[in-house]
Amino acid sequence: MKVKNWMNRNVVTISPNAGLRDAIEIMHHHSIRHLPVVQDGKMLGFVTESNLRQYLLTDMLNELTTSDVMIINPITVDSNASVDYAARLIHEYKIGGLPVLEKRRLVGIITITDILGAFIELLGLLQESARLDVLLDEKKGSIDDVLKLIRDMGSRIISVGVDTQSSRRKVYYIRLEKADVEPIIAKIEQQGHKVLSIIE
Secondary structure, three states, rough: HHHHHHEEEEOOOOOOOEHHHHHHHHHHHHOOOEEEEEOEEEEEEEEEHHHOOOOOOOOHHHEEEHHHHHHHHOOOOOOOEEEEHHHHHHHHHHHOEEEEEOEEEEEEEEEHHHHHHHHHHHHOOOEEEEEEEOOOOOOOOOHEEEHHHHHHHHEEEEEEEEEOOOOOOEEEEEEEEOOOOOOHHHHHOOOEEEEEEEEE
């Protein structure tokens, strides 16, 4: 999944000479929290709701421009980068969104909401489905064996996740297209694994 397929291309921008009150009004009008500062097609900086908040109750609100308060070297992402990489940047830097660049030209914005949408689609959470949480006994077989068993029973696997926090046996989260899961569970447990829970 590439950033360019999930970013918002209709980017609202502001000039470096615009006042802070203008920036606040634009954000409010468009219901956005990130505003690239652009001049002659080049992104000079980035203004966010959180870095404007400190000026809301001061006299400086009417005196300062966006260029006075903008983030000069914001964290950005290339349009061909993966959504996973964008998610890691947002998590690492504790930010809500990233300007997306192509050859240093601003082409979009990708936010936490966009990334969440991408992962929801990837995991199939909006499809009719069932999730089996399987505690794997690796002495009795691998996850590939369990997935083959499920496919051989005619079920389509949407996604597979694993709990990496446990230092002991692994729990796999297997999401299937909606089906009668009882025979599948019985087969998995016959192989020596344990189905901890079913979420439908």
